[in-house]
Structure formats: C-alpha cells, structure tokens
Amino acid sequence: MTDTLTCANLSKSYGGVVAVRDVGFTIAPGEAYGLLGPNGAGKTTTISMLVGLLKPDTGTVVVGGADLSADPMAAKAKIGYVPQEIALYPDLTGRENLRFFCRLFGLPRKAVRARVEEVLDLVGLADRADAKLDTYSGGMKRRINIGAALLHRPELLILDEPTVGVDPQSRKSILDGLERLVADGMALLYTSHYMEEVERVCDRIAIVDHGSIVAEGTRHELVALVGGADRIELTLDGDVDTALAKLRGLGGVTEAVRTAAGSVRLIAEGGRYLLPSVISTVDGIAAVTAVEVVEPDLEATFLHLTGNTLRD
Structure with missing residues (x-):
C-alpha cells in the first residue's frame, strides 16, 4: 500500500x-x-x-x-x-x-x-x-x-x-x-x-x-520508552541541591533532575513503594512539602523526553 x-x-x-x-x-x-x-x-x-x-x-x-x-x-x-x-x-x-x-x-x-x-x-x-x-x-x-x-x-x-x-x-x-x-x-x-x-x-x-x-x-x-518506571515529583523546602545529589544515589532511582519550576523529578521503578525511602533520604536536608507519583503514560513519556509539559 x-x-x-x-x-x-x-x-x-x-x-x-x-x-x-x-x-x-x-x-x-x-x-x-x-x-x-x-x-x-x-x-x-x-x-x-x-x-x-x-x-x-x-x-x-x-x-x-x-x-x-x-x-x-x-x-x-x-x-x-x-x-x-x-x-x-x-x-x-x-x-x-x-x-x-x-x-x-x-x-x-x-x-x-x-x-x-x-x-x-x-x-x-x-x-x-x-x-x-x-x-x-x-x-x-x-x-x-x-x-x-x-x-x-x-x-x-x-x-x-x-x-x-x-x-x-x-x-x-x-x-x-x-x-x-x-x-x-x-x-x-x-x-x-x-x-x-x-x-x-x-x-x-x-x-x-x-x-x-x-x-x-x-x-x-x-x-515503553520509560519502561515500567514511575515519575515522582517532589517539592522540597531546604537544600535542594544536596537532596538531589543524595536521591541520585538511591537504589531504584534511574534519573533525578531539577525542573524549571524548582521541584525535583525522579524516574524510578515502583515509585509508590520507593516513596518512604525517598522521604527518609532527604530527611534533615529538606522538607517534603508536596509529592506526586505518576505511573507510566504518554504524558510521563513526553515529560521524560522533553522536560516540559505540553502547555509549557
């Protein structure tokens, strides 16, 4: 055809x-x-x-x-x-x-x-x-x-x-x-x-x-490009750079970046189950004021590839 x-x-x-x-x-x-x-x-x-x-x-x-x-x-x-x-x-x-x-x-x-x-x-x-x-x-x-x-x-x-x-x-x-x-x-x-x-x-x-x-x-x-990974969005109050460095070394986290809005975005397997470890990793460095776990979908893929939401 x-x-x-x-x-x-x-x-x-x-x-x-x-x-x-x-x-x-x-x-x-x-x-x-x-x-x-x-x-x-x-x-x-x-x-x-x-x-x-x-x-x-x-x-x-x-x-x-x-x-x-x-x-x-x-x-x-x-x-x-x-x-x-x-x-x-x-x-x-x-x-x-x-x-x-x-x-x-x-x-x-x-x-x-x-x-x-x-x-x-x-x-x-x-x-x-x-x-x-x-x-x-x-x-x-x-x-x-x-x-x-x-x-x-x-x-x-x-x-x-x-x-x-x-x-x-x-x-x-x-x-x-x-x-x-x-x-x-x-x-x-x-x-x-x-x-x-x-x-x-x-x-x-x-x-x-x-x-x-x-x-x-x-x-x-x-x-499938982001595999089975979840996206974890964290809003932190404190030393964000140090917290980000710690999170990059956390087992299960494949990517950790700071977004344009100042929050922290993690790509991780089993994000909901990893969340307690994420919070304990930044404890004493920064306070978690907001958290969202997003399971894989087209929006997550888009964010992963472009670093932007569709309306940014």
Missing part, C-alpha cells in the same frame, strides 16, 4: 535559528498520525512546509504520489488543511462559505449543491446552514472550518489545533467525526495541546522537541 504522505529530511531555519531539523515521517491511508511537542517545538513550521505555505531549506514532501516541489498544484489538491485560526468569512452563512470554497477548489458548478449538503450533514450543521457565521458558537465555527477542508475530498487532512477554545460537547463531536473519516480511509495529521485527544485519535505519534522528532511510535511503544 502506497503511503498518502511521505516527507523526508525537512529542515527550516530563520537566520541562525533552526526551527525544524531533518524531520521525516509517513502516513498511510486510513491512518491518523499525531505531532506532540511543547510550544516552539516546530510543529506549525513543519505543517506549513507540508501544505506549501513555507518552502523548506532541505527535504521533500510527496502527497498521494505528487511531489510538492515539482508539482505543487497536484500535491495541494490532495490536501485538506484546517489551520489554528478560523479561515472563513463571518458575514456569510455557513452554506455560503462552503459554496465559496467549493468554487475555489474548482468543483463543477453542478456538483456544488450536493457536496455542500453532504459536508453540512457530516459536520452536523445542516440545521444552522443559513445562519451567518458570526452567530455560531466557537465549536460550530471549528466544525464548519473542518467542513471547508473536506469539500474537495482530500486524501490527506491536516489539522493544527482544531479544538482550541471549544466546549466539551463540540470537542467530542469533532473527534467522533475525525475517527469516522479515518475509518473511511482518509489519512490524518493531527496536532493538539490536549494529550488525551492525540491518544484517542492517533495510531502513531511523533514527539517533537527543538525542531526534531525525538521519538515516534504507537502509544504503547512510546510509553
């Missing part, structure tokens, strides 16, 4: 600052691929190169067999792009917006009406189709924004933070719709600040940091 998207060796610099370094991955038909990374990691720059908004310094992008550099019109015709910002006209109705974009995509005039109705049904907005966009809720605007990207039946749908600022009901509707599209064979590239969304929607996930992919795989494969 031929991959819908193949990108390789993508790099982009602004002056002396490297935004993306040697990024490459593939997405097959009917596969959802997620990009996770802290702010400034290079996700949006990568997407901008994939859709042709930015020219890469190096690298190739092939969509549905069409090379974006050699034949940009053919490659772009196979992409549906949903940007972070709503890219629609607020003074037009939902139906008028979709009709306008049908013409931009070059759909035959006789096919426009039927396709608009199909998409309105798909995003669940047929009952509000004739209301102006500026009367829509945030979630409705997000759904019609996705609908506009689907009008020309793309092979690849790229979504950059598609649920920012929407209510839980609209978020569920969007995610349900995306899962149906993938089940029908569409390839999906998804970025989000919501870890649970990426875990739910995506078959494979790439963790991006400082412009590079630092890990890639299924959720299970990524979580």
